[in-house]
Amino acid sequence: xKRFLLSFTFLTFLxxxxxxxxxxxITHGPVTGALTASSARMYIRTDAAMxxxxxxxxxxxxxxxxxxxxxxxxxxxxxxxxNITGLQPYTKYYYRVMIDGNQEERSGTFTTxxxxxxxxxxxxxxxxxxxxxxxxxxxxxxxxxxLMMLHTGDFTYPSYQMNQDYPExxxxxxxxxxxxxxxxxxxxxxxxxxxxxxxxxxxNYNGNCAHYRTGITLDTSSGTVVNGFTLSPVPLHARExxxxxxVEYFPGYGMVDTSEGLYHSFKMGNAEFFFMDTRATADPSxxxxxxxxxANQWSFAPDSTHRIISVNQMNWLKxxxxxxTADWKFLVGGVPFNKSLRRLINFGLAAQGFTFNLNGExxxxxxxxxxxxxxxxxxPHQQEELLNFLESNTIKDVIFISxxxxxxxxxxxxxxxxxxxxxxxxxxxxxxxxYWIDYYGQQLGQPHVGDSLWNGGGxxxxxxxxxxxxxxxxxxxxxxxxxxxxxYEGTVISCMTIVNSTVSAVEESTSSSTKFDILIYPxxxxxxxxxxxxxxxxxxxxxxxxxxDINGRLLSAIDMxxxxxxxxxxxxxxxxxxxxxxEFNTGKKKVEKKLLVK
Numbered sequence: 001x002k003r004f005l006l007s008f009t010f011l012t013f014l015x016x017x018x019x020x021x022x023x024x025x026i027t028h029g030p031v032t033g034a035l036t037a038s039s040a041r042m043y044i045r046t047d048a049a050m051x052x053x054x055x056x057x058x059x060x061x062x063x064x065x066x067x068x069x070x071x072x073x074x075x076x077x078x079x080x081x082x083n084i085t086g087l088q089p090y091t092k093y094y095y096r097v098m099i100d101g102n103q104e105e106r107s108g109t110f111t112t113x114x115x116x117x118x119x120x121x122x123x124x125x126x127x128x129x130x131x132x133x134x135x136x137x138x139x140x141x142x143x144x145x146x147l148m149m150l151h152t153g154d155f156t157y158p159s160y161q162m163n164q165d166y167p168e169x170x171x172x173x174x175x176x177x178x179x180x181x182x183x184x185x186x187x188x189x190x191x192x193x194x195x196x197x198x199x200x201x202x203x204n205y206n207g208n209c210a211h212y213r214t215g216i217t218l219d220t221s222s223g224t225v226v227n228g229f230t231l232s233p234v235p236l237h238a239r240e241x242x243x244x245x246x247v248e249y250f251p252g253y254g255m256v257d258t259s260e261g262l263y264h265s266f267k268m269g270n271a272e273f274f275f276m277d278t279r280a281t282a283d284p285s286x287x288x289x290x291x292x293x294x295a296n297q298w299s300f301a302p303d304s305t306h307r308i309i310s311v312n313q314m315n316w317l318k319x320x321x322x323x324x325t326a327d328w329k330f331l332v333g334g335v336p337f338n339k340s341l342r343r344l345i346n347f348g349l350a351a352q353g354f355t356f357n358l359n360g361e362x363x364x365x366x367x368x369x370x371x372x373x374x375x376x377x378x379x380p381h382q383q384e385e386l387l388n389f390l391e392s393n394t395i396k397d398v399i400f401i402s403x404x405x406x407x408x409x410x411x412x413x414x415x416x417x418x419x420x421x422x423x424x425x426x427x428x429x430x431x432x433x434x435y436w437i438d439y440y441g442q443q444l445g446q447p448h449v450g451d452s453l454w455n456g457g458g459x460x461x462x463x464x465x466x467x468x469x470x471x472x473x474x475x476x477x478x479x480x481x482x483x484x485x486x487x488y489e490g491t492v493i494s495c496m497t498i499v500n501s502t503v504s505a506v507e508e509s510t511s512s513s514t515k516f517d518i519l520i521y522p523x524x525x526x527x528x529x530x531x532x533x534x535x536x537x538x539x540x541x542x543x544x545x546x547x548x549d550i551n552g553r554l555l556s557a558i559d560m561x562x563x564x565x566x567x568x569x570x571x572x573x574x575x576x577x578x579x580x581x582x583e584f585n586t587g588k589k590k591v592e593k594k595l596l597v598k
Contacts, residue, residue, distance in 0.1 A: 025050060026097060026104045028079070028181040032194040033251035035148060036266070037089035037115045040194065041251035044097060045079035045178070046072045053098040054082055060094050077174040081251045090114040108191030111147055114269040117325065119477040121578045122269055125193070127470040128152040128200060128334070128403025130427035131161070135185035136488040137426050137468050142189050143490070144472055147268065149193050152403030152424065153200025153334040156180045159207050167205060167241040176203075177249040197250060198275045199262060200334035200404050201374070205238045214284040216370045218355075218363060225353050227298060227366035229286035239280070256316055263313055265320055271475055272326035274317060276333040278376075281310035285373035298352060298366060300345055300373070308335075308379040314386070321395050327478040327500060329398045331418070337400045338416040339387075340453050341377035344437065345369045347446065356440070375404075387417050396501040399481060401471070407431045408469045408485045410456030410496055419498045421483045423471030425459065431468065435460030457494025458485050465493050474524075476596045477550075477579050478502065482524055497524060516589040520582070524596035527575075531584070532568045539563045544585040547573060547595070555580065573597050 028045035042054060049072050055065035066087075072080045087093065089112055096107035114120055125146040127137070131154070141149065158166050158176040167173035181187060201208045208214070215230035243258045253264045253275075261277035288302035309317070321329060331337070348369030355364050376383045390398060400416070403424035408431070413419040425431045438449040438460070446452070450461050459466055467487035474482040484495040519532040533539070541564035546557040555575060563569045573580055573595055580595045 024105050025052075025099050026106050028178055028187075029190075030054075030095070030097060030106060030108065031181060031190045031251060032095075032108075032110045033196055034253045034266075035110065035113050035194050035268075037113045038085065038087050040084045040087070040110060040112070041081055042084060042095070043079060043081050043181075043249065043251045044072065045077065045181070046099070047078065048072075049074045049078050050099060054084065054095060055098060056084060056087070056093050056095045058088075058091060058093060062094065062096065076248060077178070079249060081249075087112050090118070090120075106191060110192065110194050113147065113267075116267045116269070118269045119327070120269055120475075121477065122147055122271070122475040124148050124150060124268075124473040124475075125470055126150040126152065126332075126401050126421065126423050126473060127426040128424045129154040129406055130183065130186070131157045132427045132429060132468075133184070134468060134488065135183065135427055137470050138185040138189040140486055140488055140490050141193065141470055144486075146193055146472075149189075149195045150273070150332055150401060150473075151195055151197040152332060152401065153198060154202045154404065154424075155197065155199075156183060157202045159202040159204060167245065168235055168238045170241050170245070173241045173245040174249065177245060196252060196266070196273070196275065198277060198332060198334055199242070199246070199279065201279055204242055204279065205234050208234065209239055209242055209280050210234060210282045210284065211239075212284045214286050214370075214374075216363075216367050218367055225355060225364050225366070227352060227364055228291075229284075229289070229370070231284055231286055243280075257312060260310055261313060263309075263316065267326065269475070270326055270478060271328040271330060272320075272324050273330045273332055274320060276309055276313065276317065276331065278308050278333045278335050281313065282308045282374070283379075285370055285378055288373055288378055289370070298349060298369075300349060300369065302378070302380065304381045306379055307382050308376055309382070314382070317386075318389055321390070321398075322393060324395075327397060328475060328481060329395070330401055330473075331398060332401045334402065335375045335404045336402045336416075336422045337376045337383070337418055337420055338411060338422070338453065339377055339380075339383055340411075340415040340417075341372050341375055342380065343446070343452065344372045345377060347441065347444075348372070351444075383417070390418075397498075399483075399498060401473070405433060407433045407459040407466075408471065408493065409434055409454035409458030409461060410483055410485065410494065411454045412456055412496055412498065414455055415453050419483075419496075421456075421471045421473070421485075422454075422458075423469070423485065425468050426470060427468055431459045431466040433460070434458060435464075435466070456483070456496035459493065461494070463493065465491065467491070467493075469493060474598060476524065476598075479579060479594050480524065480596060482596075482598060516586070516591060518584060518591055518593065520593055520595065524598040527573050527597060529571050529573070529582075529595055530568060531571060531582070535567070537567065537586075539566050539569070542587065544583075544587075545571070546583050547571060548581045548583070549575075550579055550581065552581075571595075 025046045031043040034041040051071040054068045057065040092111045097104040125141045219226040261280035263277045265274045348365040351365030400418045400420040469487040472484040481498045485493040541561040543560045547555045
């Protein structure tokens with residue numbers, strides 16, 4: 001019996017020791033950000049302040065890992081952001097966290113960026129606005145294996161899901177980051193998808209982080225609609241707490257000026273991304289409106305000083321764009337740029353004395369107008385300033401990425417002024433904004449939203465898909481960028497392709513001064529391309545047509561004899577996504593075109 005008791009005691013000790021040795025200490029993270037071609041940053045929070053080691057290796061079994069030692073800090077809510085350096089460009093790395101010599105359960109991977117200027121086939125994801133329990137969209141993001149996710153704000157909605165004093169006190173500000181990193185499904189996605197993030201209104205103080213918070217009032221108790229604004233100052237220390245917590249708890253890139261906002265830029269291959277803070281220094285939307293007490297009418301009349309971003313931030317943006325050598329320049333912000341949203345401001349003011357339900361929200365036409373005044377269209381002078389600057393300095397191939405609106409839509413620049421993807425329905429309800437705008441607008445003689453606002457499609461634009469979705473950004477070297485909206489079930493709602501301004505000048509070559517052009521569609525394509533010849537040319541069967549990779553390696557040669565007499569024919573590229581070359585030779589004329597396989 002004594003031997004049994006001794007054995008039992010020993011067994012209890014052994015089990016206790018093993019359980020202690022394998023206990024998991026990480027409560028939040030790891031979360032990777034600030035990627036470059038040679039470095040990254042990683043956030044980790046533990047259940048108590050303790051030392052740890054991050055091991056990074058190009059091998060899944062961690063052969064010859066690079067080690068980084070640090071400790072989580074009690075004054076940083078038991079968290080720490082570590083700089084990971086000495087990495088190779090465009091390389092997949094495995095990482096794990098070791099505490100007391102034992103590996104934590106939460107480990108993952110990331111791929112470093114290609115070197116600056118390197119042209120290639122790159123994929124990123126984007127989206128904003130997440131507050132409901134349906135987080136399936138993050139599983140779909142994982143499937144496209146993006147190099148990074150660009151999050152454009154409303155990340156868990158602490159402005160109303162937490163106490164109203166957030167972030168007047170620093171403890172709730174810390175808690176808000178724990179909430180973000182604890183989002184179901186997203187926290188697993190973040191183990192393999194690095195993130196960059198710009199805050200929007202509901203990430204901040206009670207709905208905004210500008211110097212003043214603007215509210216919209218609506219009184220219908222008398223039977224007459226009475227519209228107006230409420231304006232309340234945002235405490236300076238609340239703004240400072242928000243800026244400070246972002247730097248302490250988000251593994252982001254270096255900020256330009258954290259005293260007034262959180263804006264920055266980074267490069268990835270032949271693309272450059274400019275993250276703008278369109279909330280922290282925005283003037284109140286109420287300043288753009290004038291009230292006529294006799295007519296009981298509001299009018300929209302912003303002056304030239306009405307700004308969505310500060311003078312300092314605008315100057316930074318202009319200088320950075322002027323000096324950028326990237327083929328693609330992405331402007332990333334919390335709110336839409338689309339200049340045609342001014343139509344909705346005008347439409348709302350025309351109906352300011354009426355109440356209606358729009359996208360599940362009851363309000364007046366005035367409320368509709370005022371809500372769209374927080375966007376770039378509500379700051380027309382500064383919007384035109386940016387557009388004129390781009391045009392006068394011949395800065396081309398600029399694409400806007402935005403959020404906030406609780407739906408997902410796109411425009412190729414015809415209506416928006418700059419090609420724009422507004423991906424802002426990761427996990428929300430009522431993604432029907434475009435549908436209802438179209439429904440009410442056409443009854444009042446307004447043009448279809450697909451023609452006047454978002455010709456690239458999206459939720460409710462020529463469809464009844466109101467699912468949560470994200471944006472996919474796919475860069476094909478310096479040829480084109482394809483933007484797609486993909487819902488949480490994996491359905492592609494819409495796609496549009498932005499062709500580089502230099503492609504038409506460099507993509508074709510001919511052997512004589514007489515132009516001989518061919519049309520290829522769709523391009524990009526999964527693998528089948530249709531080749532359309534000039535109208536007066538029909539194949540003789542003696543032409544030569546071949547497909548190579550970008551290094552000139554022959555992939556296939558098309559038998560033109562079987563195409564004799566045709567003006568149109570198809571080619572197939574059975575290869576992985578990327579850029580390929582089609583060479584068509586009549587004997588007298590030769591044309592080379594690029595094929596984009598997605």
